[in-house]
Amino acid sequence: MDLKKIVYNFSVSLLLLFPVAATAQPKVLDPEGRTPVDLVDPLIGTFSTTALSAGNTYPGVGRPFGMNTWSPQTGDNHDRGLYTYQSNFIYGFRQTRQASYWIGDYGQFSLMPVTAIQQFTQEKRKSWFSHKAETSTPYFYKTYLGDHHAHVAFTATERAAMFQVNFHPTDSAFIVVDAFDSSSYVSIIPGQNRITGYSTANQGGVTKSFRNYFVMEFSEPFLSTAVWDHDTLHNDRLEMNSRHAGAIVGFRNRNGQTIEVKVASSFISPEQALLNLQELGNKNFEQLKQESKHAWNKALQKIEVEGGTNEQLRIFYSCFYRMLVFPRKFYEIDASGSTIHYSPYTGKTEKGKLYADNGFWDTHRTQFPFLNLFFPEIVAEVLESMTLTYRQSGWLPEWFSPGHRDCMIGSHSSSIVADAFLKGIRGGDIKLLYEGVIKNTTQSGPLSSLGRLGADFYNSKGYIPYNVGINQNVSRTLEYAYNDFAIYQLAKALQKKAGETDLYLKRSRNYKNIFDSSTGLMRPRANDGGFIQPFDPFRWGEHFTEANSWQYSWFVPHDPIGLANLMGGNKAFLKKLDSVFTLPPVFDITYYKRGIIHLVREMQGVDMGQYAHLNEPMHHVAYLYNYSEPWKAQYWVREIMDRLYTDSPDGYPGEEDNGQMSAWYVFSALGFYPMNPVSNQYVFGSPLFKKTILRLGNGNVITVTAPANDHKNRFIKNVKVNGKSRKENWVGYETIAKGGAIHFDLTEHEDHKRGTSITDFPFSVSVSTVDKTDQ
DSSP states (O other): OOHHHHHHHHHHHHHHHSOOOOOOOOOOOSTTOOOGGGGOOTTTTOOOOSSSOSOOOOOOBSOTTOSOEEEEEOSOTTOTTOOOTTOOEEOEEEEEOOOOTTTOOOSOEEEEEESSTTTTSHHHHOEEOOGGGOEEOSSOEEEEETTTTEEEEEEEOSSEEEEEEEEOSEEEEEEEEEOOSSSEEEEEEGGGTEEEEEEOOOSSSSOTTOOEEEEEEESSOOSEEEEEETTEEETTOSEEEESSEEEEEEEEETTOOEEEEEEEEESSOHHHHHHHHGGGTTOOHHHHHHHHHHHHHHHHTTEEEESOOHHHHHHHHHHHHHTTTOSEEOOEEOTTSOEEEEOTTTSSEEESOOEEOEEHHHHTTTHHHHHHHHOHHHHHHHHHHHHHHHHHHSSOOSEESSSBOOOOOSOTHHHHHHHHHHTTOOOSOHHHHHHHHHHHHHOBOSSTTTBTTTHHHHHHHSSOOTTSSOSSHHHHHHHHHHHHHHHHHHHHHTTOOHHHHHHHHHHTTGGGGGEETTTTEEOOBOTTSOBOSSOOTTBOSTTSSSSOHHHHTTOOTTOHHHHHHHTTSHHHHHHHHHHHHHSOOOOBOTTOTTOOOHHHHHHHTTSSTTOOTTSGGGTTGGGGGGGSOHHHHHHHHHHHHHHHOOSSTTOSSSOOOTTHHHHHHHHHHHTEEOSSGGGTEEEEOOOSSSEEEEEOTTSOEEEEEOTTOSSSOOEEEEEEETTEEOOSSEEEHHHHHHOEEEEEEEESSOOSSTTOSGGGSOOOTTTOSSOOOOO
């Protein structure tokens, strides 16, 4: 087929699917004239090490939920840190999809300006850079490479990018392309000023046919060309297919002119990569940069905040930005305008919208509940993606990057599906999704992250024993119980038979089977029913996922009152909950053979006792006070926001996992939080700003006001929802979704009476199996 015709048809399709951005001016948020994206600092969270995570983020440039992101790379190709603030060198500028330091990257390749043809290897091409000459935004990045006397800037669309490289006047200007060392290919086409190739770099979860095809088009003709293989240069060749292939092209740059590089990639074919390059159209660099800025402002303007400090504004919108990076669109648009994707499950090109790069263990808690409110169209596509994944692999995704990865526990796809369905979001095939959800409950999958490891024990005994060769048994039991409650809610909504719904309601109470009344904590239990001896509740790992018993014993978000009853009633529950924040941060790490892990250090250093905000299973713990003394929820939520999040490069209290750590902050700053996502309730905390305008995905608007709000005035005296005082410690989804107003009357004095009656508490299975809804 004629490629020019394909490109034309594709360009028309792009105009239909992605019309040119409107010219409406973005909302100005402060006297300095800053728009939401101007308040975002992608360098927050980049000051991380393997010993102590401050976010493990990198300054990505792209579009919201875009297939690709571009980032400077401050380590060699095997450094998963990608970008660390304390580093002094840049090794290249990399197309990346890395969703986690521990998950790694895939399909990555990079380019790097240098001043000598011999500087193609990683160590020779790296250059000193300074943050003083660096600009980082979600839509644009630039820096100065001191050792190569070159300015580099880039901006991006969803699947393509444009670079500008400015060398000082020289006859020795080169750009290196690195296709990485996992079997790669490059081809130089001098007559077209083009380099093509592919990278097969991956960390798993793909078929043998996996390739990321790339194309680069240069604005200047090549003065010289060479390809390379590992550390050997080949001046007499134009292509290289090897374990580690790359290219280097030279330019005559006597006048210091700008070299522009247009680059795109595809997981489908070289031809599709060329089609994806058409996202750039005929626009110049500044036009693309402004379109990208507009795209980010359009997304970030869904929430408008007033009455906070400069630091709070920067943290808020930087967190909001992080929430819009993942999950990634993994689909592409063919010449006819249809959506297609490479399937990491079948190895073939398939129809439909596939997504990648997300771990539901993290994001089912707060990130997806946020997307349900503000970006339901994205969630609908994720549901379609989940359906495609189930059809193509036989399993629902749990941690996919881009395909199934053996990471984390639980079967939280049930929460993702149920939460979305209960909120009225429709996407994919709900019959198949429900089938996949139920399948997960019956068996283990081909990876420990698929299905339910220990399902036979859990279903027959009501818990997973610690002595049957299954680690993280306590955590699995607790998380499966929550998942079963999600299934119960979904089954009811789908009007399944009572016997089916009752089964999952019953199993949702399985958390009780591992509660030890002698310690008041969750404790590993043997196959014969006896509890483990000896038992150290401060011991991390083995029976618990990246935590200890003091931290995981609270993971019963669907039944806090039932948990309180096990602990001896409300007073005992409150005393135990207080202890989380007042105990010394002691620990036992004998399970970890390599010594203390970064998660322990991150808990130890923040002076909050055994509270470990660094890890997601505790994200709801401060909100549990809404079942006893809600003023303490207001106190601790503010303490966590104020003390554990900053606007500096070490601004996160742990891993920023696919937007989940950010989502906790953003939701908490609004003043309400989805402690149990599938209850359709949000529990109150303490809003961070004097006024917040929320533009929901359904088109409705809700305004949250707290005019007396400041550092001291964090305690709720009264809440009015649409002008009516509300004594309950929660507000329903139905109310939020309709729009309106929530007014918080805040004071510096704790109210020890408000919200302390059981009738004021949020939903809990042990009190009622009937959903509480707003009247």
